[in-house]
Amino acid sequence: MRVSAKADYAVRAAAELAAVEDGPVKGERLAEAQDIPLQFLEHILLELKHAGIVRARRGAKGGYWLARPPEEITIADVIRAVEGPIANVQSAPPESVHYRGKAEHLVEVWIAVRANLRAVLEHTTIADVTSGKLPKAVKRLAASPDAWEHR
Amino acid sequence: MRVSAKADYAVRAAAELAAVEDGPVKGERLAEAQDIPLQFLEHILLELKHAGIVRARRGAKGGYWLARPPEEITIADVIRAVEGPIANVQSAPPESVHYRGKAEHLVEVWIAVRANLRAVLEHTTIADVTSGKLPKAVKRLAASPDAWEHR
DNA sequence: CACGCTCCTGACGAAAGCAGTCGAGAAGGT
DNA sequence: ACCTTCTCGACTGCTTTCGTCAGGAGCGTG
Numbered sequence: 001m002r003v004s005a006k007a008d009y010a011v012r013a014a015a016e017l018a019a020v021e022d023g024p025v026k027g028e029r030l031a032e033a034q035d036i037p038l039q040f041l042e043h044i045l046l047e048l049k050h051a052g053i054v055r056a057r058r059g060a061k062g063g064y065w066l067a068r069p070p071e072e073i074t075i076a077d078v079i080r081a082v083e084g085p086i087a088n089v090q091s092a093p094p095e096s097v098h099y100r101g102k103a104e105h106l107v108e109v110w111i112a113v114r115a116n117l118r119a120v121l122e123h124t125t126i127a128d129v130t131s132g133k134l135p136k137a138v139k140r141l142a143a144s145p146d147a148w149e150h151r
Numbered sequence: 152m153r154v155s156a157k158a159d160y161a162v163r164a165a166a167e168l169a170a171v172e173d174g175p176v177k178g179e180r181l182a183e184a185q186d187i188p189l190q191f192l193e194h195i196l197l198e199l200k201h202a203g204i205v206r207a208r209r210g211a212k213g214g215y216w217l218a219r220p221p222e223e224i225t226i227a228d229v230i231r232a233v234e235g236p237i238a239n240v241q242s243a244p245p246e247s248v249h250y251r252g253k254a255e256h257l258v259e260v261w262i263a264v265r266a267n268l269r270a271v272l273e274h275t276t277i278a279d280v281t282s283g284k285l286p287k288a289v290k291r292l293a294a295s296p297d298a299w300e301h302r
Numbered sequence: 303c304a305c306g307c308t309c310c311t312g313a314c315g316a317a318a319g320c321a322g323t324c325g326a327g328a329a330g331g332t
Numbered sequence: 333a334c335c336t337t338c339t340c341g342a343c344t345g346c347t348t349t350c351g352t353c354a355g356g357a358g359c360g361t362g
Contacts, residue, residue, distance in 0.1 A: 001152060001230075001268065003240040003261065005321060012254040019253040026337070033252045040322050046339065058338040059330025075260060079152075085302070089154040095299045101184045102170040103163040105283040109226065109275055110154065111299060112285075112292035116267040117152065124260055132256040134263075141263035148246045148262060151236070156350065177308070191351055197310065209309040210359030 003079075009036045010044050010082045011075055011129070014053070018070035018130045024056070024063025044082055051081035070127035076118065078126070086121065087114035154230075160187045161195050161233045162226055162280070165204070169221035169281045175207070175214025195233055202232035221278035227269065229277070237272065238265035 012034045031038040048054040094110035182189040199205040245261035
Protein backbone atom coordinates (compact mmCIF):
# COMPACT_ATOMS: atom_id res chain seq x y z
CA MET A 1 0.00 0.00 0.00
CA ARG A 2 2.85 2.34 -0.58
CA VAL A 3 4.33 4.10 -3.54
CA SER A 4 8.06 3.43 -3.72
CA ALA A 5 10.60 6.11 -4.49
CA LYS A 6 11.20 4.41 -7.79
CA ALA A 7 7.57 4.58 -8.89
CA ASP A 8 7.26 8.16 -7.72
CA TYR A 9 10.42 9.16 -9.60
CA ALA A 10 9.29 7.34 -12.73
CA VAL A 11 5.99 9.16 -12.91
CA ARG A 12 7.60 12.51 -12.20
CA ALA A 13 10.22 11.99 -14.88
CA ALA A 14 7.53 10.99 -17.37
CA ALA A 15 5.50 14.08 -16.48
CA GLU A 16 8.54 16.25 -17.06
CA LEU A 17 9.21 14.58 -20.40
CA ALA A 18 5.62 15.13 -21.47
CA ALA A 19 6.02 18.86 -21.02
CA VAL A 20 8.82 19.08 -23.57
CA GLU A 21 7.65 18.95 -27.13
CA ASP A 22 10.93 19.30 -29.03
CA GLY A 23 13.83 16.92 -29.11
CA PRO A 24 15.48 14.67 -26.52
CA VAL A 25 15.95 15.73 -22.90
CA LYS A 26 19.13 14.85 -21.01
CA GLY A 27 18.87 12.70 -17.93
CA GLU A 28 20.72 15.37 -16.03
CA ARG A 29 18.08 17.96 -16.80
CA LEU A 30 15.30 15.64 -15.67
CA ALA A 31 17.18 14.87 -12.50
CA GLU A 32 17.57 18.54 -11.70
CA ALA A 33 14.02 19.48 -12.59
CA GLN A 34 12.59 16.84 -10.26
CA ASP A 35 15.42 16.63 -7.74
CA ILE A 36 16.15 12.96 -8.30
CA PRO A 37 19.61 11.34 -7.92
CA LEU A 38 20.92 11.18 -11.47
CA GLN A 39 22.34 7.67 -11.52
CA PHE A 40 19.27 6.20 -9.92
CA LEU A 41 17.10 8.04 -12.40
CA GLU A 42 19.01 6.62 -15.35
CA HIS A 43 18.31 3.09 -14.13
CA ILE A 44 14.64 3.98 -13.98
CA LEU A 45 14.64 5.53 -17.43
CA LEU A 46 16.27 2.40 -18.74
CA GLU A 47 13.43 0.31 -17.36
CA LEU A 48 10.92 2.68 -18.89
CA LYS A 49 12.75 2.27 -22.16
CA HIS A 50 12.60 -1.52 -21.96
CA ALA A 51 8.88 -1.25 -21.33
CA GLY A 52 8.50 0.82 -24.48
CA ILE A 53 7.34 3.95 -22.69
CA VAL A 54 10.42 6.03 -23.35
CA ARG A 55 12.95 6.16 -26.14
CA ALA A 56 16.53 7.37 -25.96
CA ARG A 57 19.52 8.37 -28.02
CA ARG A 58 23.11 8.64 -26.82
CA GLY A 59 25.81 11.09 -27.63
CA ALA A 60 25.78 14.85 -27.95
CA LYS A 61 22.23 16.06 -28.52
CA GLY A 62 21.06 12.76 -27.06
CA GLY A 63 18.54 12.24 -24.29
CA TYR A 64 15.13 10.76 -23.58
CA TRP A 65 11.65 11.31 -24.98
CA LEU A 66 8.28 9.62 -24.70
CA ALA A 67 7.66 6.81 -27.16
CA ARG A 68 3.95 7.61 -27.36
CA PRO A 69 1.83 10.72 -26.90
CA PRO A 70 1.43 11.40 -23.16
CA GLU A 71 -2.36 11.14 -23.45
CA GLU A 72 -1.89 7.45 -24.20
CA ILE A 73 0.39 6.65 -21.27
CA THR A 74 -1.33 5.99 -17.97
CA ILE A 75 0.22 6.18 -14.53
CA ALA A 76 -0.51 2.47 -14.21
CA ASP A 77 1.66 1.82 -17.27
CA VAL A 78 4.57 3.65 -15.72
CA ILE A 79 4.25 2.02 -12.32
CA ARG A 80 3.96 -1.46 -13.81
CA ALA A 81 7.08 -0.82 -15.86
CA VAL A 82 9.21 -0.20 -12.78
CA GLU A 83 7.42 -2.15 -10.05
CA GLY A 84 5.52 -4.96 -11.67
CA PRO A 85 1.94 -5.74 -10.67
CA ILE A 86 0.11 -2.97 -8.88
CA ALA A 87 -1.67 -4.89 -6.15
CA ASN A 88 -0.46 -8.08 -4.52
CA VAL A 89 -1.32 -9.99 -1.41
CA GLN A 90 1.72 -11.77 -0.03
CA SER A 91 3.59 -11.33 -3.35
CA ALA A 92 0.88 -13.13 -5.30
CA PRO A 93 -1.94 -11.71 -7.39
CA PRO A 94 -5.16 -11.53 -5.35
CA GLU A 95 -7.17 -13.73 -7.71
CA SER A 96 -4.75 -16.60 -7.11
CA VAL A 97 -4.90 -16.75 -3.32
CA HIS A 98 -7.06 -19.37 -1.72
CA TYR A 99 -8.70 -18.85 1.64
CA ARG A 100 -10.33 -21.36 3.93
CA GLY A 101 -12.71 -21.17 6.85
CA LYS A 102 -14.34 -17.88 7.65
CA ALA A 103 -11.94 -15.87 5.50
CA GLU A 104 -13.26 -17.17 2.21
CA HIS A 105 -14.83 -13.91 1.14
CA LEU A 106 -11.70 -11.92 1.83
CA VAL A 107 -10.51 -12.52 -1.70
CA GLU A 108 -13.40 -10.42 -3.01
CA VAL A 109 -12.29 -7.57 -0.80
CA TRP A 110 -8.76 -7.63 -2.21
CA ILE A 111 -10.14 -7.77 -5.73
CA ALA A 112 -12.29 -4.74 -4.99
CA VAL A 113 -9.27 -2.93 -3.58
CA ARG A 114 -7.31 -3.60 -6.72
CA ALA A 115 -10.21 -2.55 -8.92
CA ASN A 116 -10.45 0.76 -7.09
CA LEU A 117 -6.71 1.33 -7.38
CA ARG A 118 -6.90 0.66 -11.09
CA ALA A 119 -9.87 2.98 -11.43
CA VAL A 120 -7.56 5.85 -10.57
CA LEU A 121 -4.24 4.71 -12.01
CA GLU A 122 -5.45 3.37 -15.34
CA HIS A 123 -7.56 6.40 -16.13
CA THR A 124 -5.11 9.11 -15.27
CA THR A 125 -2.57 9.79 -18.00
CA ILE A 126 0.79 11.47 -17.93
CA ALA A 127 -0.74 14.29 -19.95
CA ASP A 128 -3.39 14.74 -17.25
CA VAL A 129 -0.67 15.17 -14.65
CA THR A 130 1.38 17.73 -16.55
CA SER A 131 -1.67 19.74 -17.52
CA GLY A 132 -3.38 19.44 -14.15
CA LYS A 133 -6.58 18.42 -15.92
CA LEU A 134 -7.24 15.20 -14.06
CA PRO A 135 -10.21 12.98 -14.91
CA LYS A 136 -13.44 14.12 -13.31
CA ALA A 137 -13.71 11.07 -11.04
CA VAL A 138 -10.17 11.61 -9.75
CA LYS A 139 -10.75 15.32 -9.21
CA ARG A 140 -13.86 14.48 -7.23
CA LEU A 141 -11.99 12.06 -5.00
CA ALA A 142 -9.21 14.55 -4.37
CA ALA A 143 -11.67 17.39 -3.74
CA SER A 144 -13.16 15.87 -0.60
CA PRO A 145 -11.57 17.50 2.45
CA ASP A 146 -11.33 14.30 4.45
CA ALA A 147 -9.42 12.59 1.67
CA TRP A 148 -6.62 14.89 2.85
CA GLU A 149 -6.89 13.81 6.46
CA HIS A 150 -4.22 11.65 7.93
CA ARG A 151 -5.68 8.87 10.12
CA MET B 152 0.51 -1.42 -3.14
CA ARG B 153 0.72 -4.81 -1.54
CA VAL B 154 -0.94 -6.51 1.38
CA SER B 155 1.70 -7.97 3.69
CA ALA B 156 1.44 -11.43 5.20
CA LYS B 157 0.94 -9.78 8.55
CA ALA B 158 -2.05 -7.73 7.44
CA ASP B 159 -3.56 -10.70 5.67
CA TYR B 160 -3.13 -12.92 8.73
CA ALA B 161 -4.57 -10.26 11.02
CA VAL B 162 -7.76 -9.89 9.02
CA ARG B 163 -8.18 -13.63 8.68
CA ALA B 164 -7.71 -14.17 12.40
CA ALA B 165 -10.24 -11.45 13.15
CA ALA B 166 -12.72 -13.01 10.74
CA GLU B 167 -12.29 -16.34 12.44
CA LEU B 168 -12.79 -14.75 15.85
CA ALA B 169 -15.96 -13.04 14.67
CA ALA B 170 -17.49 -16.39 13.82
CA VAL B 171 -17.24 -17.65 17.39
CA GLU B 172 -19.87 -16.23 19.68
CA ASP B 173 -19.06 -17.97 22.95
CA GLY B 174 -15.96 -17.61 25.05
CA PRO B 175 -12.26 -17.18 24.25
CA VAL B 176 -10.54 -18.95 21.37
CA LYS B 177 -7.01 -20.31 21.74
CA GLY B 178 -4.29 -18.97 19.47
CA GLU B 179 -3.52 -22.51 18.42
CA ARG B 180 -7.04 -23.02 17.14
CA LEU B 181 -6.93 -19.80 15.13
CA ALA B 182 -3.56 -20.78 13.72
CA GLU B 183 -4.88 -24.13 12.57
CA ALA B 184 -8.11 -22.80 11.17
CA GLN B 185 -6.32 -20.29 9.00
CA ASP B 186 -3.01 -22.09 8.52
CA ILE B 187 -0.86 -19.38 10.08
CA PRO B 188 2.43 -20.03 11.94
CA LEU B 189 1.40 -19.99 15.60
CA GLN B 190 4.18 -17.90 17.08
CA PHE B 191 3.93 -15.29 14.38
CA LEU B 192 0.18 -15.15 14.88
CA GLU B 193 0.55 -14.52 18.59
CA HIS B 194 2.70 -11.48 17.87
CA ILE B 195 -0.01 -10.22 15.59
CA LEU B 196 -2.77 -10.86 18.10
CA LEU B 197 -0.75 -8.96 20.65
CA GLU B 198 -0.67 -5.95 18.37
CA LEU B 199 -4.39 -6.24 17.81
CA LYS B 200 -4.82 -6.32 21.54
CA HIS B 201 -2.73 -3.18 22.02
CA ALA B 202 -4.88 -1.48 19.41
CA GLY B 203 -7.99 -2.39 21.39
CA ILE B 204 -9.43 -4.62 18.71
CA VAL B 205 -8.99 -7.89 20.53
CA ARG B 206 -9.00 -8.92 24.17
CA ALA B 207 -7.33 -11.90 25.76
CA ARG B 208 -7.10 -13.99 28.88
CA ARG B 209 -4.34 -16.40 29.83
CA GLY B 210 -4.42 -19.75 31.51
CA ALA B 211 -6.69 -22.71 31.08
CA LYS B 212 -9.90 -21.64 29.35
CA GLY B 213 -8.02 -18.59 28.13
CA GLY B 214 -7.79 -17.28 24.58
CA TYR B 215 -8.74 -14.33 22.42
CA TRP B 216 -12.00 -12.61 21.56
CA LEU B 217 -13.05 -9.44 19.80
CA ALA B 218 -13.26 -6.37 21.99
CA ARG B 219 -16.14 -4.92 19.97
CA PRO B 220 -18.93 -6.38 17.86
CA PRO B 221 -17.50 -7.37 14.48
CA GLU B 222 -19.92 -5.02 12.68
CA GLU B 223 -18.01 -2.14 14.24
CA ILE B 224 -14.53 -3.26 13.23
CA THR B 225 -13.44 -2.37 9.73
CA ILE B 226 -10.67 -4.00 7.74
CA ALA B 227 -8.93 -0.64 7.77
CA ASP B 228 -8.89 -0.73 11.60
CA VAL B 229 -7.18 -4.11 11.56
CA ILE B 230 -4.62 -3.20 8.91
CA ARG B 231 -3.74 0.06 10.62
CA ALA B 232 -3.24 -1.80 13.88
CA VAL B 233 -0.54 -4.02 12.42
CA GLU B 234 0.91 -1.93 9.59
CA GLY B 235 0.36 1.72 10.40
CA PRO B 236 -0.93 4.12 7.76
CA ILE B 237 -2.59 2.52 4.78
CA ALA B 238 -1.17 4.58 1.93
CA ASN B 239 2.22 6.22 1.82
CA VAL B 240 4.42 7.67 -0.85
CA GLN B 241 8.09 7.22 0.01
CA SER B 242 7.25 6.47 3.66
CA ALA B 243 5.42 9.77 4.10
CA PRO B 244 1.71 10.52 3.99
CA PRO B 245 0.68 11.75 0.54
CA GLU B 246 -0.67 15.06 1.77
CA SER B 247 2.76 16.01 3.11
CA VAL B 248 4.83 15.49 -0.04
CA HIS B 249 5.76 18.53 -2.05
CA TYR B 250 6.28 18.37 -5.80
CA ARG B 251 7.88 20.86 -8.13
CA GLY B 252 7.86 21.46 -11.84
CA LYS B 253 5.45 19.52 -13.98
CA ALA B 254 4.71 16.97 -11.27
CA GLU B 255 2.77 19.38 -9.06
CA HIS B 256 -0.59 17.76 -9.63
CA LEU B 257 0.67 14.30 -8.85
CA VAL B 258 -0.17 14.80 -5.20
CA GLU B 259 -3.87 14.90 -6.08
CA VAL B 260 -3.52 11.56 -7.80
CA TRP B 261 -2.01 9.95 -4.71
CA ILE B 262 -4.74 11.47 -2.56
CA ALA B 263 -7.36 10.03 -4.89
CA VAL B 264 -5.68 6.64 -4.72
CA ARG B 265 -5.78 6.69 -0.95
CA ALA B 266 -9.39 7.83 -0.94
CA ASN B 267 -10.36 4.93 -3.15
CA LEU B 268 -8.46 2.46 -0.99
CA ARG B 269 -10.26 3.79 2.06
CA ALA B 270 -13.58 3.58 0.28
CA VAL B 271 -13.24 -0.18 0.32
CA LEU B 272 -11.29 -0.81 3.52
CA GLU B 273 -13.15 1.55 5.83
CA HIS B 274 -16.58 0.38 4.75
CA THR B 275 -16.05 -3.34 4.89
CA THR B 276 -16.31 -4.78 8.37
CA ILE B 277 -15.06 -8.03 9.82
CA ALA B 278 -18.69 -9.13 10.13
CA ASP B 279 -19.12 -8.52 6.39
CA VAL B 280 -16.21 -10.84 5.66
CA THR B 281 -17.36 -13.71 7.86
CA SER B 282 -20.93 -13.51 6.61
CA GLY B 283 -19.99 -12.91 2.98
CA LYS B 284 -22.44 -10.02 2.86
CA LEU B 285 -20.07 -7.38 1.60
CA PRO B 286 -21.18 -3.77 1.09
CA LYS B 287 -22.97 -3.19 -2.21
CA ALA B 288 -20.23 -0.97 -3.62
CA VAL B 289 -17.59 -3.59 -2.85
CA LYS B 290 -19.69 -6.40 -4.31
CA ARG B 291 -20.13 -4.37 -7.46
CA LEU B 292 -16.38 -3.83 -7.80
CA ALA B 293 -15.65 -7.51 -7.27
CA ALA B 294 -18.41 -8.58 -9.65
CA SER B 295 -16.82 -7.11 -12.75
CA PRO B 296 -15.03 -9.85 -14.65
CA ASP B 297 -12.05 -7.75 -15.57
CA ALA B 298 -11.41 -6.89 -11.94
CA TRP B 299 -10.26 -10.51 -11.82
CA GLU B 300 -7.86 -10.15 -14.70
CA HIS B 301 -4.18 -10.12 -14.07
CA ARG B 302 -2.40 -7.46 -16.14
C1' DC C 303 -0.60 -23.74 46.86
C1' DA C 304 1.36 -26.24 43.11
C1' DC C 305 0.75 -27.17 38.56
C1' DG C 306 -0.53 -26.87 33.85
C1' DC C 307 -2.28 -24.02 30.53
C1' DT C 308 -2.19 -19.99 27.67
C1' DC C 309 -0.92 -15.55 26.63
C1' DC C 310 3.05 -11.89 26.78
C1' DT C 311 7.42 -10.07 25.42
C1' DG C 312 11.94 -9.25 23.86
C1' DA C 313 15.77 -11.02 21.30
C1' DC C 314 17.46 -13.05 17.48
C1' DG C 315 18.11 -14.27 12.48
C1' DA C 316 17.79 -15.25 7.52
C1' DA C 317 16.29 -13.41 3.34
C1' DA C 318 14.59 -10.11 0.41
C1' DG C 319 13.71 -5.49 -1.09
C1' DC C 320 14.88 -0.56 -1.36
C1' DA C 321 17.59 3.28 -2.59
C1' DG C 322 21.03 4.34 -4.28
C1' DT C 323 26.55 4.47 -6.06
C1' DC C 324 30.44 3.08 -9.06
C1' DG C 325 32.81 2.13 -13.05
C1' DA C 326 33.44 0.55 -17.56
C1' DG C 327 31.62 0.38 -22.07
C1' DA C 328 28.88 1.43 -26.36
C1' DA C 329 26.76 4.58 -29.49
C1' DG C 330 26.14 9.15 -31.40
C1' DG C 331 27.54 13.87 -32.96
C1' DT C 332 31.06 17.16 -34.63
C1' DA D 333 39.73 11.81 -32.64
C1' DC D 334 37.03 13.33 -29.06
C1' DC D 335 33.50 14.59 -26.14
C1' DT D 336 28.88 13.63 -24.86
C1' DT D 337 25.28 10.84 -23.27
C1' DC D 338 23.00 6.60 -22.56
C1' DT D 339 23.66 1.37 -21.12
C1' DC D 340 24.33 -2.07 -17.87
C1' DG D 341 26.03 -5.08 -14.40
C1' DA D 342 28.06 -5.22 -9.88
C1' DC D 343 28.16 -3.74 -5.40
C1' DT D 344 26.88 -1.57 -0.88
C1' DG D 345 24.39 -0.32 3.22
C1' DC D 346 20.04 -0.07 5.29
C1' DT D 347 15.46 -1.42 6.41
C1' DT D 348 11.52 -4.46 6.29
C1' DT D 349 9.48 -8.84 6.23
C1' DC D 350 8.56 -13.12 8.04
C1' DG D 351 9.33 -15.66 10.91
C1' DT D 352 11.67 -18.75 15.41
C1' DC D 353 13.18 -19.25 20.29
C1' DA D 354 13.26 -18.95 25.10
C1' DG D 355 11.69 -17.36 29.12
C1' DG D 356 8.18 -15.17 32.06
C1' DA D 357 3.68 -13.69 33.88
C1' DG D 358 -1.09 -14.33 34.87
C1' DC D 359 -5.18 -17.47 35.30
C1' DG D 360 -7.89 -21.61 36.75
C1' DT D 361 -8.22 -26.11 38.88
C1' DG D 362 -7.41 -30.04 42.02
